[in-house]
Amino acid sequence: MATNRTKVPRPLARQLLVEAGHRCAIPTCRATPLEIAHIVPWHRVQRHDFHNMIVLCPNCHTRFDRGDIDRQAMFRYKELLRLSDPNRVAPEDPSPRAGLIRAYRLFQNEMTRWHKSISDLVAAVVLSSTGFPIENLRRCRSAASVARAATDKLGELGDEGVAEAANHVFDWFRHWADDVFDLKPSVFSRSGDDYEEWKQERFMAFVVLHEEVCAALDLDPTELDFFEAERDGQELPQVSLGTRGLWETDE
Ligand SMILES: [Zn+2]
Known part of the structure; x- marks a missing residue:
């Protein structure tokens, strides 16, 4: 399906590898060898964007593709990498997405x-x-x-x-x-x-x-977590409707 997929430019790949310390980005894994994954899939974005990419071992990559690890979780792992970077130079231009x-x-x-x-x-x-x-x-x-x-x-x-x-x-x-x-x-x-x-x-x-x-x-x-101000006088929890069938996905 990803027929026109372009190669990840070498400097970008290096930047991603360094971000993850040349280890799988899932903190409890940290295995090697490594692959580069698009968080929102390539066939939808059609471009290589640092903020949308992450380094994973083949096992975690497969689990991600299968949906065992969902996309929101993957963005959190990406965020963790950013926060744990000891060389982080101030919170410079955070991504528009964040x-x-x-x-x-x-x-x-x-x-x-x-x-x-x-x-x-x-x-x-x-x-x-x-x-x-x-x-x-x-x-x-x-x-x-x-x-x-x-x-x-x-x-x-x-x-x-x-x-x-x-x-x-x-x-x-x-x-x-x-x-x-x-x-x-x-x-x-x-x-x-x-x-x-x-x-x-x-x-x-x-x-x-x-x-x-x-x-x-x-x-x-x-x-993305769905959230709605709840009825009068009750607590106002954040709810996830992801599994409640409100939004059906065809993926
Ligand atoms: Zn892994």
Whole structure:
């Protein structure tokens, strides 16, 4: 299948070998001999890029190709090599890929914080007869402005699709917050079905964003942890939907 595959240039191969200390990059293996692997496969990227390549022994390479070691794990091993390099000269230009993933995580965390602040505000209003507790209101507004900044940052580092999808998530939360500030009765007395539909809408906004980010990274959606701000009042864990059939892959 990889018919037009070009040879890995010698300087690049050397750079990769030195990065891994001329040993398999899996820390618990470190075996030889060595092969050079593309993390996102050659047939998809069609180029040799240092940030997408890693040195493996034939055994680990086969396990990677078989899927025993997934791509996200392989990127972590690559990251470990970078962090453990004693000659590392400051965190010089980190790869755009790593920057986008960091911005995505930041966005998710800030959306979660904002989500929690709105939920807390709803709870506080329901419990008190005196209107909006000023402290909750302040937290909510500050979380919203940080979330706005995180949205812009993600849009800046991603492509147009990422920016649009991130704004869509942001808008969903803004409408929710506006409803709460306007004391729309629907916020407090949604029927079960309405509530499910409303949550589903938020969920789909996160799904679309996840797909856009993965497309920008040239990853399958299962290769990056999925994350969604969870329902009111509950903990907000990071979940992996990779095995839940939401995204079917044909690989
Ligand atoms: Zn190995």
